Amino acid sequence: MKTTRYFSFISFILMLALVVSGCGNSNKDDAGSDSSSSDMKEGGEVNLYTSRHYEVDDKIFADFTKETGIKVNIIKGEEDELIERLDREGKATKGDLFFTADAGRLNRAKEKDLLQSVDSETLSKNIPENLTDMDKQWFGLTKRARVIVYSKDKVDPSELSTYEDLTEDKWKGKVLIRSSENIYNQSLVASFIALNGKEDAKKWAQGIADNMARDPKGGDRDQAKAIAAGEGVLAVMNTYYFGQMLNSEDPEEKKVAEQLGVFFPNQDTTGTHINVSGIGVTKHAKNKENAIKLIEYLSSKKAQGDFAEANYEYPVNDEVKPTELLQSWGEFEEQDLNLSELGKNNADAVKIMNEVGWK
The missing domain is CATH 3.40.190.10 (Periplasmic binding protein-like II)
Known part of the structure; x- marks a missing residue:
């Protein structure tokens, strides 16, 4: 009888130990979870x-x-x-x-x-x-730089020099560029205001509007595609778009880009717009x-x-x-100005583009 009570007592102790141990492990797991949650909270x-x-x-x-x-x-x-x-x-x-x-x-x-x-x-x-x-x-x-992209078959890069040169008669009906609503073009004109003043910036915008191959439409990639389609011979676009086209999974887009070259304008004057x-x-x-x-x-x-x-x-x-x-593509000189100027001159740039009929 004593032996039975003894074993019952031992069994009770062992069960109690298992319960306590299980609770301990459970608490440990919860603590680990809370710790992880706490770390994220921290x-x-x-x-x-x-x-x-x-x-x-x-x-x-x-x-x-x-x-x-x-x-x-x-x-x-x-x-x-x-x-x-x-x-x-x-x-x-x-x-x-x-x-x-x-x-x-x-x-x-x-x-x-x-x-x-x-x-x-x-x-x-x-x-x-x-x-x-x-x-x-x-x-x-x-x-990113806003560069001139040109047809390798129709343009000799030695003919290219500056943004201002794009307003010359030799490029009449050959320039492709996005609309005046595009912030990249607004900032480009704004940079000319900062560097050269409103009068020169307006003269440039007028020259670009006069030399456009077509009314502006589409994004930067569309300007490159228009060169390949024979609608113009050169375009103004951002470098990262061109890089994406050259590495595109779309074979047609890649084919278009491979027909074009990159030129950094104004290297001997005010530098390329960034x-x-x-x-x-x-x-x-x-x-x-x-x-x-x-x-x-x-x-x-x-x-x-x-x-x-x-x-x-x-x-x-x-x-x-x-x-x-x-x-x-080579190293290039950038425009020497704080980009805060682009925002400050944005309203004037938009006004100029509207005045010259840049659609």
């Missing part, structure tokens, strides 16, 4: 409004999250729609960052009082001053610290290399080399 999040739609951007954001624990919530939309959304949402906005193409658009957000200044030694080191807003409300992250995709912290950012961390990461050598390799954009970080394709 990392927090950042909400990005972006008009860019490239796969490489998503990859870079994922790499940033992996490295920092900060989750990037991506809200995509058209440039002007996102600006209006930030304006409409005001203090209630969830947007911490605004990422878009062209200094002119970034300046629109600034003029609407949608951005705030940021002081960062990392950004000052990684991004040249001329690619940064004068008040540090936005920062250029990728760079612009950026840039980013700014919103005025009412709820996650400002994380927003700054993301911008700093995007300016790093790793992220800059990813941008350049995948999208044929020039890196803004001087420690990162352009892709082999871009290097094959």
Whole structure:
């Protein structure tokens, strides 16, 4: 009887130990899960409004999250729609960052009082001053040049020299370019205002309007395709579009690009026009610290290399080399001005283009 009670007691002790052990393990698992959740909570999040739609951007954001624990919530939309959304949402906005193409658009957000200044030694080191807003409300992250693309069969590159030369009679009915509504062209004219004054900028715009091969239509790629179709012999377009065409999965698009050459204008005068995709912290950012961390990461050598390799954009970080394709086109002199000037002169540029009949 004593033996039976003894074994019953031992069995009870063993069962109790198993229960306690199981609870301990369960608590340990919960703690591990909570720890992971806590780490992510410590990392927090950042909400990005972006008009860019490239796969490489998503990859870079994922790499940033992996490295920092900060989750990037991506809200995509058209440039002007996102600006209006930030304006409409005001203090209630969830947007911490605004990422878009062209200094002119970034300046629109600034003029609407949608951005705030940021002081960062990392950004000052990684991004040249001329690619940064004068008040540090936005920062250029990728760079593209607006060049002359020409038919190798119909144009000898020795005939090319400057943007101004495109207004000469020899190019009458041969120039292809996007409409005056396009921000890239508005910024191009705005750069001429900054460098040469309104009178010369208007003279150039008038000359381009007079020499167009057709009424403007389509995007930069469409201008290149129009050369191949015989509608003109040269076009003004951004380098990254041309790089994408040369590496396109569409054989016809690639074939078009292979018929064309790239020329960097104004190398002996004011330099080739450049612009950026840039980013700014919103005025009412709820996650400002994380927003700054993301911008700093995007300016790093790793992220800059990813941008350049995948999208044929020039890196803004001087420690990162352009892709082999871009290097094959050669080095070039850039316009010497702070890109903030493009936004400041945008309204005058649009007015000039309308006055000369640039459709």
